[in-house]
Amino acid sequence: MIASLTRLTLVAAYLAAAVASASPVSRRQSQEPSPPSSPGLVKDAPSANELKGVHLLLENDLDSSTPKHPVIFLAEPRSYKESQRVCDTLGEDLLGSDNINFVKGLLNTTPIAVNDVKKVSRLWVKGASLNSCTAFDRTSGHTLHLPCSTKLPALCANSLPRTQIGLKVHTDRSKQIKVKTPAAGTLQGYRDQNQFRFLGISYALPPVGRRRFLPPQKIIVSESEKDEAKDATKFGFVCMQGAYEGDAKPNATYELFSLGAPESEDCLHLNVFTPSLSGKNKEKGDRLPVMVYVHGGGFTSFSGSSPTFEPGNLVSRGGVVVVTLNYRLGIFGFFENPPSIPRSKAAGSLAIRDQIAALQWVQDNIVAFGGDPDQVTIFGESAGGYSMRALLSIPSAFGLYRNVISQSDLLGIPFSSPKTAKDIGAGLLKYLGCSPSDLACAQSKTDTQIRHAEHNSTTDVVLAPGNEWLMTAGGVYRPTIEGDLFPGDFADLVSTGHYNREANILWGSTRDEFALFLPYVFPEPIPLDQKDEILAKYLLEDRTKILFTSPFYALNESDPDTIRNELSRAVTDLLWTCATQRLSRGTAAQLSKVYTYRFDHGRDIYSTFGEPLSPFCRGRVCHADDVIPSFGSGDIKEGSIQTGSDARFARQVIDRFTTFAKTGNPNPPKQGAAFLGLASQNKDVTGVAWPAYDRSSDKVFVFEEEKSHVEVGEDTERCQWIEKHVRYDYQVHSPNGKFVPTFP
Structure with missing residues (x-):
């Protein structure tokens, strides 16, 4: 690091960098009311085992501005009266028959309780007279009246909102x-x-x-x-x-x-x-x-x-x-x-x-x-x-x-x-x-x-x-190679095939990872005439200096912040993009199923929580900008929203990730995809095939706001230059003290 940094400042910088997506809320803020506490346990709460199948269904587009129609599906066939009693134990009523126009589509798209749902043709909803009770027919989409003793699954209302946080949220x-x-x-x-x-x-x-x-x-x-x-x-x-x-x-x-x-x-x-x-x-x-x-x-x-x-x-x-x-x-x-x-x-x-x-x-x-x-x-x-x-x-x-x-x-x-x-x-x-x-x-x-x-x-x-x-290295705290729990460093294990080769792997990074950390190290633009002196101690073995000899990180003398801009690109390649490419080649050579990606769009945590975004990250996709889309949590804070393109992008990411969780492949299968729900209908997902990594062509799936696509070999030349001239930290700082060659 810069030699003039004081002891305290150096450690503060270390902590700030180590936190990665550091808390956007200052620890120095004045004392506020404590978060809402639990009401304690409710007496006689129902047992899931006794209910024999209770499922929360929601056709969720992740857009906080659109109406939501959540329902509770009771899979166990019961009489109308018994179904009403179960709804009561859940604190709800049977679903009103005037609110069922959305139910047919929901039952056709839900990825939840698929086997239970597909067996169902009729369900109890609210409505009873002296001689009959109201059921919903999912085939016709209309209600009909049946004897109340008929045993059917049922739909209860779900009156509760989505969880949010805030000092005024109850x-x-x-x-x-x-x-x-x-x-x-x-x-x-x-x-x-x-x-x-x-x-x-x-x-x-x-x-x-x-x-x-x-x-x-x-x-x-x-x-x-x-x-x-x-x-x-x-x-x-x-x-x-x-x-x-x-x-x-x-x-x-x-x-x-x-x-x-x-x-x-x-x-x-x-x-x-x-x-x-x-x-x-x-x-x-x-x-x-x-x-x-x-x-x-x-x-x-x-x-x-x-x-x-x-x-x-x-x-x-x-x-x-x-x-x-x-x-x-x-x-x-x-x-x-x-x-x-x-x-x-x-x-x-x-x-x-x-x-x-x-x-x-x-x-x-x-x-x-x-x-x-x-x-x-x-x-x-x-x-x-x-x-x-x-x-x-x-x-x-x-x-x-x-x-x-x-x-x-x-x-x-x-x-x-x-x-x-x-x-x-x-x-x-x-x-x-x-x-x-x-x-x-x-x-x-x-x-x-x-x-x-x-x-x-x-x-x-x-x-x-x-x-x-x-x-x-992102901090001093990292798992230790001690030969017992960890048999070796990951790069060594990949080269020998002694990692979990049976696991399906999906990994990648954001386009501008290092831009989040760089201002902690270099808070101001670096003058061109001080470049060598200031950067000399950043990466040891003169690797920073070597990076700037590359034609891929050429300095633009008309840009007053050209050194930081190019350093951001170069270190993102060194620590994330090219290292991922190299280890993807290694795992693919071991016949692992690997999928790689890059986020060229995201949502920063800072502005979501009402804090100013780091100026250096404006217009960039920085470290942690993929977290909110991965959870669809852009409206978690009271007063925040997730609408339009933010919701659309979150749908794309969640549909890819959950499809991978279900199948080991981020592409929805063309047949028998009922359990995938809305993912199989998302054109942003079904319209672009995400290929498994091929060590001969360096294929990367690029998440974009609207038109995600696959790049083939776009990073290859830069990464080959880095491997030849700079080397990765796992090579020059191997835990066992030995130089690790690139592979295969």
């Missing part, structure tokens, strides 16, 4: 329902317009006290406890966030808009969002695909409850079960100090071990929420994308998922070396006043003491000679 959590799981006991959540929501579920014992810095430990629920309902109506604590600069502390506004809940070490929670509770007797073919999201934030920030990752639109449009999770961050998730403390006591890479524990919880329990444990897709952005790479590398995780969506992983950056991780851990113990081997001492300290010591230790490591490159 979330109705009173429409509750219970689910009994195989291993986690009975959980009582609630529903909104789009989904059933089960929040704050513990997937491991609290990692506090003597469990701090240890691998996650499974919760054992006794038989006597399995029928006692646990509150799943509010988010659990989120994991400890990165060290704060100065005296800044999080407040209620920050927690609400950025994290979704207060932070604590007791944070190993996950959240389940499902449109379908099928009951315990449903066959495998009736279960929904599961998408498990691992959040980004540089392994130092954010949580599974961050509002940006609100999955209601993804769930209801895609017809999938979504799981979001917390995992330990910073030193809490990456502490180790071998050999002074053996790995049998402090194993390291705890963040990834937490993710594996959460995925195991999904395997054990997701059937109870309508999900298919054999059809799990893991996905994540930034550090979440890096986590996808980690999970592709760990043999013990291979059986926990089938498909992988990795967004904006810095594939040019390797996993961490044992030395870097050890130096941070040893420094933590030093600043805590503990001996190098005294784990119990570190476990006895307060979380505030840990964070202060972490701040000092990471500062030392970043400023140590030879570690300057860590600043361009």
